[in-house]
Amino acid sequence: MGRVSKPIAVIGPTATGKSDLALDVAERVGGQIVNIDAQQMYRGMDVGTAKLPVSERRGITHHMIDVLDVTDVATVANYQHDAGQIVDDLLSRSIVPVIVGGSMMYIQSLLDHWTFPATDPVVRAKWEALLEAEGLGAVHQALRSVDPVAADTILPTDGRRMVRALEVVEITGRPFAASQPTRGDSRWGTTIIGLDRETDELDDRILRRTALMFEQGLVEEVEKLIPLGLREGQTARRAIGYAQVLAALDGEYPMAEAQEITAQGTRRYVRRQRSWFRRDTRVTWLNPADSDVVGRAVQVAGIAG
Template identity: 70%
Template sequence: MKNPITPIAVVGPTATGKSDLGLDLAERFEGEIVNIDAMQLYRGMDVGTAKLAPAERRGIPHHQLDVLDVTETATVAAYQAAASADVNAIMARERTPIIVGGSMMYVQALLDNWEFPATDPGVRARWEKLLAEQGAGAVHEALRAADPAAAATILPTDGRRMVRALEVVELTGRPFAASAPTIGTPRWNTTIIGVDRETAALDARIEQRTALMFEAGLVEEVRGLIEHGLRAGVTARRAIGYAQVLSYLDDEYDLDHARERTLIGTRRYVRRQRSWFRRDPRVHWMDGAHPDLVETTISLLDNARADRATERTAQ
């Protein structure tokens, strides 16, 4: 009997080599890629997100790329619905969904079928007004008073997420963490592969990637996106690299400082990603620098599928 199709997720910190591994796995398992990087959802945000150009995709279909204008707000709930439909459609075509990216809450929302608390525009607007008028520090103080645990885990500079946490606490009367899903069997029995590298080596890759982005035209890309409404966007303009270039264009600091702030922001984000994904016991970790990364990963996936087949037979 043919094994049922189950998705493969390739997750982990930025710059570890997830995209290349995802392509290799898609070729091996007759797959299609489902992007799970929030900023790659945006049309025109290519250089600063390290989005694979169409010519680099090896003819493999990619989903959840270039689906939003920079003026639109990316939300976990909207992504969850759209990506779930993509995964189901790929499996219906008897192909393997290869879910690739490192946006932490997006991964959990998709693979754990996170049910999100309701939203209230009035409540949200009130906290967003506080953020706009008094800054992230004031919002962080409010969150620390309302939900100390959430304030300790959310970056004090992540205004949008703090606003959402305050909204959930106010609407539900419960801590923000109470709305998170319970970690169990991943949706669709997805096998989760984590890709990481030794810290010093990864830092070097991040430095090289940042330099290449600026050399490849990140500033010019941002200038073009301004004409398409980047400044009016809620999420796109805050992306690492784009926010720093906007500050440079506004004469808040020079280009060298913009590069440095982008590098520092990326390194901090990588630390958060690593901490988040390492807490998940379902992740099978791989060294992105291993010369036999692809074959080792394929062997693990083959063994996982054999184990599932044995379990089905035993039942």
């Protein structure tokens, strides 16, 4: 079978089976995995992110996993830089990067030519102060007043991204979306494979996956991460599942309700992922239930043989 000198990306909504397909593809082409799930970059955040244990990685090298402490701030710009260097290095050694994950902005930062707007510490501090003093609702309302499109597309619980959008709008005088790239040819000529499932099937998978996370020790994982600074982390503590467990531990609602809210939040996130990815005409969509989905993926990537 021939080799390719370009990456293969496996993207799509949460719980569609991306990790399994990526491993199968990496085995087939002798590739290595480049993670593009923002939460899996955190050390110790394993159960709640469905991170594959090392024992289940089939001896395949994984990059951009366990590279941050829970007190570190995950940023799209830093990810773009670090992951881009890894992809360049793998390609220079004729190793196929198999990029896998569902974090929308991270995918776009890596696969599109995205130059990030400058930051202004004074402007940033002003909006961060509003978030701290008056909460998410006030920041969301401020964003809606200057950029309603951004207010509709950014989760109202994502305070950090809303602050960044307000900063960009104030600095540039243009809508937040204007600072984002338009989709053209994918960087490195990456082949983009998308996985999705029927909504009812995916909802069922999310329910079962969420229940399994709580059964397998998500609460205990959060309790272990608290002394390591989870509560202080700007981005880690807001991850779906972790935020809900923290709230339950603080007495805001019972832990059983935390599980239910986690599943609901995941379903909402999946809807946003699906809408985002479906707009990208470069994606070749495959059915994960196809008995030869691996063969189809490598064929699309130009490794038919």
